[in-house]
Amino acid sequence: MRILSDFDGVWTDQRGEAAAIQAAFAREAAALMGVEEERAAEEFRGFHERTLEDPASHGWWPRGYLSAFVDEDELLATGAVGRWLDHHADLPGAERWLTAIRAGGHERAEDLVNQSFGPAMRAYRDEAEHRLVPEAREVAQGLAGRGIELVIVSNSPTEKLRSMFAAEGLDEGPLLRLVGDARKWWIEGPEPRRTFNGREVHLDRPRYREILGRERPDVVIGDVASLDLATPAFMRANGELGADLRLLLKGHEKASPWATSQVDLAPEERLVDEVAPSISALLTL
Numbered sequence: 001m002r003i004l005s006d007f008d009g010v011w012t013d014q015r016g017e018a019a020a021i022q023a024a025f026a027r028e029a030a031a032l033m034g035v036e037e038e039r040a041a042e043e044f045r046g047f048h049e050r051t052l053e054d055p056a057s058h059g060w061w062p063r064g065y066l067s068a069f070v071d072e073d074e075l076l077a078t079g080a081v082g083r084w085l086d087h088h089a090d091l092p093g094a095e096r097w098l099t100a101i102r103a104g105g106h107e108r109a110e111d112l113v114n115q116s117f118g119p120a121m122r123a124y125r126d127e128a129e130h131r132l133v134p135e136a137r138e139v140a141q142g143l144a145g146r147g148i149e150l151v152i153v154s155n156s157p158t159e160k161l162r163s164m165f166a167a168e169g170l171d172e173g174p175l176l177r178l179v180g181d182a183r184k185w186w187i188e189g190p191e192p193r194r195t196f197n198g199r200e201v202h203l204d205r206p207r208y209r210e211i212l213g214r215e216r217p218d219v220v221i222g223d224v225a226s227l228d229l230a231t232p233a234f235m236r237a238n239g240e241l242g243a244d245l246r247l248l249l250k251g252h253e254k255a256s257p258w259a260t261s262q263v264d265l266a267p268e269e270r271l272v273d274e275v276a277p278s279i280s281a282l283l284t285l
């Protein structure tokens, strides 16, 4: 059996990391606006709330397509707010932010987000001793002991995956492979797309599709249905992957109800077959 697993939010608890990335963006904006960091952070939370009022329209928009919805992942908050600011320049709060961001030499708020995201993520890993979830070692060793292949496929850099697994004494080998920079977010063009549980999801994701076609997993697990599970669900529906492929959503306290409620839909209408509260569920497949 082969399990293809996402990394961030599955093998890590990303709440602290997401908070650090949001704080870094607010800190940079505060410096540009000449206001207290806490005030900028509070305004940021207000902007984030606005995006969450309509999660089907907000989130991560690389290459001009909505690739993942804002209510699915705390790590998407900063990008969603950046884009929201760029499109709401007429609102007083946003206007003040944008004026300062532009005066600071950034054409768009999204550019400042893109500039601050990577360094903030690296700083958090170095300074806060960001680690895998406590059960990670037992689960990875348990899978290997059963001869189950685990392929970690992540948008994060391979080097990040390698160093965080190595910190738990888990090294790459035939039963643990690490594939970073997977670009699951990369949408080539507008078609195909399909509506799942009332939201339109883009499915032309050739980078992830190529990895899935090569790996042919029996199980895919991820914490963001649009990024991690939509492509394998589509490939299952059109026969490119087996009909017995299982799609697991790693649940968490802020999981999107749009995603978790899909388990009640018919197999061809859903991106999520089961919600797994912990990666420990992989040991009982």
Ligand SMILES: [Mg+2]
Residues within 6 Å of the ligand: 006, 007, 008, 009, 010, 222, 223, 224
């Ligand atoms: Mg993830």
